[in-house]
Amino acid sequence: SYKLTQPPSVSVSPGQTARIPCSGDELGDKYVSWYQQKPGQSPLLVIYQDSKRPSGIPERFSGSNSGNTATLTISGTQALDEADYYCQAWDSSTYVVFGGGTKLTVL
Amino acid sequence: QVALRESGPALVKATQTLTLTCSLSGSSLSTNGMSVSWIRQTPGKALEWLARIDWDDDKYYAPSLKTRLTISTESSKNQVLLTLTNMDAVDTGTYFCARTTVVTNDNYFDPWGQGTLVTVSS
Numbered sequence: 001s002y003k004l005t006q007p008p009s010v011s012v013s014p015g016q017t018a019r020i021p022c023s024g025d026e027l028g029d030k031y032v033s034w035y036q037q038k039p040g041q042s043p044l045l046v047i048y049q050d051s052k053r054p055s056g057i058p059e060r061f062s063g064s065n066s067g068n069t070a071t072l073t074i075s076g077t078q079a080l081d082e083a084d085y086y087c088q089a090w091d092s093s094t095y096v097v098f099g100g101g102t103k104l105t106v107l
Numbered sequence: 108q109v110a111l112r113e114s115g116p117a118l119v120k121a122t123q124t125l126t127l128t129c130s131l132s133g134s135s136l137s138t139n140g141m142s143v144s145w146i147r148q149t150p151g152k153a154l155e156w157l158a159r160i161d162w163d164d165d166k167y168y169a170p171s172l173k174t175r176l177t178i179s180t181e182s183s184k185n186q187v188l189l190t191l192t193n194m195d196a197v198d199t200g201t202y203f204c205a206r207t208t209v210v211t212n213d214n215y216f217d218p219w220g221q222g223t224l225v226t227v228s229s
Contacts, residue, residue: 049210086154098155
């Protein structure tokens with residue numbers, strides 16, 4: 001079955017750029033979505049189809065996907081961006097697959 | 108604006124069958140292109156997609172759970188039901204429903220309901 005791998009944690013200083021990777025076999029051939037989840041809340045879609053932002057998502061959130069790695073980039077990271085982030089893709093055999101999640105800490 | 112709300116028992120016993128309800132507002136399940144998925148989150152925070160139902164009643168299941176899952180609709184109530192048989196402790200978690208956008212070789216989820224916590228007791 002298809003698998004997506006994320007680092008358990010990423011740390012960033014306020015105002016700096018955070019990059020959260022998501023890896024999978026030939027992931028660049030698939031569409032990747034990203035979700036933000038804060039404690040006690042439901043996941044929120046922040047990026048879909050690799051790099052598109054839903055309405056209401058700040059421009060500091062961006063995404064890319066090439067080769068075996070997709071990356072969620074948060075520019076000018078703010079304290080309110082501290083959350084868990086999950087990547088997700090669609091696969092023809094397993095249908096929907098999620099990464100294990102990355103805890104973003106804004107130090 | 109579409110909104111979803113899950114409901115169901117907070118506690119079930121091992122071997123029992125779980126039935127959850129997702130109530131949709133702001134849109135109709137019968138609208139062309141509408142799809143709803145169930146997704147669960149374990150206490151360890153992993154997300155796992157379970158099933159999807161489309162406006163035309165097409166249904167899709169996670170291969171690992173297919174034999175235990177049934178997804179259906181109560182169209183008159185604009186609700187999506189999920190049943191999971193033979194519950195076990197590993198099924199403990201928060202169950203979400205989410206509107207699903209389905210395009211060629213892609214599914215993504217927005218918005219999600221608030222989730223309902225289900226605990227399996229022995």
